[in-house]
Amino acid sequence: xxxxxxxxxxxxxxxxxxxxxxxxxxxxxxxxxxxxxxxxxxxxxxxxxxxxxxxxxxxxxxxxxxxxxxxxxxxxxxxxxxxxxxxxxxxxxxxxxxxxxxxxxxxxxxxxxxxxxxxxxxxxxxxxxxxxxxxxxxxxxxxxxxxxxxxxxxxxxxxxxxxxxxxxxxxxxxxxxxxxxxxxxxxxxxxxxxxxxxxxxxxxxxxxxxxxxxxxxxxxxxxxx
Amino acid sequence: xxxxxxxxxxxxxxxxxxxxxxxxxxxxxxxxxxxxxxxxxxxxxxxxxxxxxxxxxxxxxxxxxxxxxxxxxxxxxxxxxxxxxxxxxxxxxxxxxxxxxxxxxxxxxxxxxxxxxxxxxxxxxxxxxxxxxxxxxxxxxxxxxxxxxxxxxxxxxxxxxxxxxxxxxxxxxxxxxxxxxxxxxxxxxxxxxxxxxxxxxxxxxxxxxxxxxxxxxxxxxxxxx
Numbered sequence: 001x002x003x004x005x006x007x008x009x010x011x012x013x014x015x016x017x018x019x020x021x022x023x024x025x026x027x028x029x030x031x032x033x034x035x036x037x038x039x040x041x042x043x044x045x046x047x048x049x050x051x052x053x054x055x056x057x058x059x060x061x062x063x064x065x066x067x068x069x070x071x072x073x074x075x076x077x078x079x080x081x082x083x084x085x086x087x088x089x090x091x092x093x094x095x096x097x098x099x100x101x102x103x104x105x106x107x108x109x110x111x112x113x114x115x116x117x118x119x120x121x122x123x124x125x126x127x128x129x130x131x132x133x134x135x136x137x138x139x140x141x142x143x144x145x146x147x148x149x150x151x152x153x154x155x156x157x158x159x160x161x162x163x164x165x166x167x168x169x170x171x172x173x174x175x176x177x178x179x180x181x182x183x184x185x186x187x188x189x190x191x192x193x194x195x196x197x198x199x200x201x202x203x204x205x206x207x208x209x210x211x212x213x214x215x216x217x218x219x220x221x222x223x224x225x
Numbered sequence: 226x227x228x229x230x231x232x233x234x235x236x237x238x239x240x241x242x243x244x245x246x247x248x249x250x251x252x253x254x255x256x257x258x259x260x261x262x263x264x265x266x267x268x269x270x271x272x273x274x275x276x277x278x279x280x281x282x283x284x285x286x287x288x289x290x291x292x293x294x295x296x297x298x299x300x301x302x303x304x305x306x307x308x309x310x311x312x313x314x315x316x317x318x319x320x321x322x323x324x325x326x327x328x329x330x331x332x333x334x335x336x337x338x339x340x341x342x343x344x345x346x347x348x349x350x351x352x353x354x355x356x357x358x359x360x361x362x363x364x365x366x367x368x369x370x371x372x373x374x375x376x377x378x379x380x381x382x383x384x385x386x387x388x389x390x391x392x393x394x395x396x397x398x399x400x401x402x403x404x405x406x407x408x409x410x411x412x413x414x415x416x417x418x419x420x421x422x423x424x425x426x427x428x429x430x431x432x433x434x435x436x437x438x439x440x441x442x443x444x445x446x447x448x449x450x
Contacts, residue, residue, distance in 0.1 A: 038263050043423055045270035046400045049374055050407045054425065062425045069421040149274055175271045182275045196294040198268055200279065200287045 002109045003222065004160045006153070006180075007134070008171035009114040009121055011037075012190055013211075014090040014128055022086055026079035027071055034194075039063040041175075044115065044146050053144040056115040060084060088120060092128040093192070099211025100133040106219055111136040113156045113169070115146045136160070148179020157185070168205075170214060174198045188214050227334045228447065229385045231363070231378070231405075233396035234339040234346055236262075237415055238436075239315040239353055247311055251304035252296055259419075264288040266400075269340065269371050278369040281340040285309060313345060317353040318417070324436025325358040331444055336361040338381045338394070340371045361385070373404020382410070393430075395439060399423045413439050 007013055016037065020030035040056075040063035047054055061084060068075035103110060111134050114121040118139040125131040138159060140152035147153070157164040169180035172190040174197040180187050181202050189197060189204040190211070197204070208214045232238055241262065245255035265281075265288035272279055286309060293300035328335060336359050339346040343364040350356040363384060365377040372378070382392045394405030397415040399422040406412050406427050414422060414429040415436070422429070433439045 035260075035263075038260075038267065042263065042266055042270065042400065043425075045267065045274060046373060046403060046423075049270060049273050050403060052403075052407070058425060062423055065424050066421045070419050148271055175267065178271060178275060178277075182277070194295050196291045198271075198287055199290050200268075200283060 001162070001166070002107055003218065004109045004111070004157070004162050004167040005103065005218070006111050006113040006138075006156050006160075006167055006169045006185075008147075008169070008173065008176050009112050009116065009124060010087075010090075011192060011195070012170060012172040012176075013092055013096050013112075013130065014124060015093050016090060018090050019083060019086055022079065022083045026075055026083065027067070027073055032067060032071070036063050036067055039066055045175075048146050048149050053146070055117050055141055056146065057084065057087075057117065057120060060087065087116075088123045089127045090124060092130050093210070095210035095212050096128075097130055097133075099213075099215050100130060102212065102215040103218065104133055106215070106222070108218065109160065110134050111138055111156060111160055113138045113140075113147070113152060115140045115152075117141045148175045148182070150179065150183045153180050153183045153185055157183075168218070170211075174201055177204045178202065188217075190214065226387075226391070227332055228443065229334045229336070229382070229387050229392045230328065230443070231336050231338040231381050231385075231392055231394045231410075232359075233372075233394070233398065233401050234337050234341065234349060235312075235315075236417060236420070237395060237397040237401075238317055238321050238337075238355065239349060240318050241315060243315050244308060244311055247304065247308045251300055251308065252292070252298055257292060257296070261288050261292055264291055270400075273371050273374050278371070280342050280366055281371065282309065282312075282342065282345060285312065312341075313348045314352045315349060317355055318435070320435035320437050321353075322355055322358075324438075324440050325355060327437065327440040328443065329358055331440070331447070333443065334385065335359050336363055336381060336385055338363045338365075338372070338377060340365045340377075342366045373400045373407070375404070375408045378405050378408045378410055382408075393443070395436075399426055402429045403427065413442075415439065 023033040024030040043059040138156040140146045143151040145151040157167045164184040169185045170188040172192040172195045177187040187204040189207045248258040249255040268284040363381040368376040370376040382389045389409040394410045395413040397417040397420045402412040412429040414432045
């Protein structure tokens with residue numbers, strides 16, 4: 001059976017640092033981008049806990065508005081739109097295209113699994129030039145529960161025709177890896193700069209610095225069987 | 226029937242800015258304190274989504290260690306201990322003691338409801354000199370689900386002998402207000418500096434800048450009935 005690999009998208013495949021000039025323009029500080037991403041995650045997690053589902057992009061917009069209020073820096077409609085539009089036009093990290101190609105040539109089956117809507121996820125992967133590497137693009141929106149809730153991982157594994165234990169989840173976020181592990185997936189933590197694991201969480205199946213290194217480790221593991 | 230008011234503790238009654246010199250010492254930057262609090266919340270929310278309960282203090286410690294890794298700044302045991310110990314010795318905001326006294330004199334029934342353990346919450350309120358203002362101190366630890374999950378609010382209302390709809394929750398966090406609202410509590414958002422509401426969330430029953438202002442609004446509402 002071919003190995004199934006699910007890839008998270010934002011910060012795992014795509015580099016959100018491309019947003020920084022827009023945060024610099026809107027808030028006078030490029031670093032606000034990371035604060036925004038955390039605030040957005042808090043809103044998304046809160047909605048998941050309260051079972052009050054909304055598409056991820058609505059949390060993205062709400063978090064921008066909260067930051068503008070917190071920083072007492074009014075956000076123009078143009079700046080807001082520019083940031084949200086740019087989210088669909090992010091570059092892939094340089095290791096992504098060659099790493100995915102290597103995995104595909106080795107006959108792994110690959111899909112994307114994102115908290116963004118299917119429309120946004122598809123637009124993102126197309127713009128980054130890596131859409132064709134994936135058999136499918138799955139969005140948590142389809143099950144109206146965001147990662148790290150169990151449903152998105154279970155849905156993606158089911159749609160790929162495997163048990164969760166026969167799928168890998170690759171992500172640069174500890175919470176994503178933890179959610180996938182909780183439903184039995186094997187997990188690869190992509191240790192992108194500044195990304196660290198919860199020291200209390202379960203260790204991922206493997207840790208690597210880029211997609212090429214993940215490909216190497218998965219190929220080794222496949223060869224050893 | 227006397228009105229029951231549940232008060233969140235950290236950042237609502239107690240001023241976490243007292244930790245800033247310790248963050249300055251440990252990380253060379255007092256602002257890391259806010260980043261730490263957000264990281265801790267993300268870990269706590271993640272654990273709630275995954276139903277992997279841990280006492281809140283463990284997330285506090287894990288978030289400190291994650292920040293040290295992210296910032297590539299090793300955290301000494303002494304600095305870690307100093308921050309976690311200081312959490313039990315935070316000052317109340319200056320409006321808290323007079324505001325609580327005013328509510329108590331008006332015969333409101335008050336309890337604290339915190340994500341910290343009962344031991345930590347009690348130590349915090351004692352140190353801040355406001356423990357005697359409360360009939361009870363409730364911890365989410367008792368139901369092993371952290372706020373904003375429904376169980377802590379429901380437990381506290383039950384223990385105070387009222388329906389959730391007959392209890393108020395006062396908090397400086399939008400997520401706490403949203404969680405209480407979701408189980409039917411009335412809610413007061415305490416708009417402490419830098420604290421803002423999710424623009425997508427339901428409006429709280431009332432918004433005020435300090436506990437005295439909340440007391441005034443609750444007394445007005447009680448007089449109008």
